[in-house]
Amino acid sequence: MSRMxxxxxxxxxxxxxxxxxxxRISKASDGYPPYNIERVSANPETGAPERLRITLAVAGFSEDELEVTTEENELVIRGRQSDQTERDYLYxxxxxxxxxxIFVLADGIRxxxxxxxxxxxxxxxxxxxxARMVKKINISVPQ
Incomplete structure (x- = not known):
């Protein structure tokens, strides 16, 4: 039986x-790091349009250890920490x-x-x- x-x-x-x-994205989601997505209202005084803001909790990561890229219609955020010094942890x-x-972006989102x-x-x-676009399609009659 195939699934619909x-x-x-x-x-x-x-x-x-x-x-x-x-x-693919639903299978790869493990919940780390936690994140928020919020709508930031437009500001008519500055002319700033409405925006979306994704905020990730990345405590312990420096700017050099984080990478934000867009690949096709996906926003990809990676974090790689390197443990330079050997430490003796008690806990x-x-x-x-x-x-x-990975966040999938709709067409037009920048x-x-x-x-x-x-x-x-x-x-x-x-x-x-x-932009609302209406395109008229001509109908041809075969001869």
Whole structure:
């Protein structure tokens, strides 16, 4: 018996790549590091449009150990800590492991920038208002 997916509808043509991406991301999610996604309201005084902000808790990571990239329609955030000095821990409760967190971006979403402050990495995204486009398709009559 095959399973039905939301993208199996005959009305959704060409979404098979998106389905595969969503499957891959749902399997890779382990919850580390924790993150928030918030909507930052537009500021009419400065002309700043509405933005989205992703904030990750990356305590213990320096700017050099973090990497923020976009690959196709994905925002990829990686963290790699290197333990330069050998330490003799009596108790170790702070994890120092590498991570990769992937967010799928809708078409048109752009990354404005990223900042690291107080152990929180914030990535600001902007979604430009899409231009409404109507295209007339001519109907031809075979002769």
């Amino acid at each position: 997916t939301p993208f199996a509808s005959p009305l959704l043509l060409g979404f098979d790549a998106m389905e595969k991406t969503l499957e 170790r409760g702070i994890a120092s492991r590498q991570f990769q967190r 990354v404005l920038g990223a900042s690291l402050k107080n152990g929180l990495l914030s990535v600001d995204l902007i979604r430009p208002e899409p």
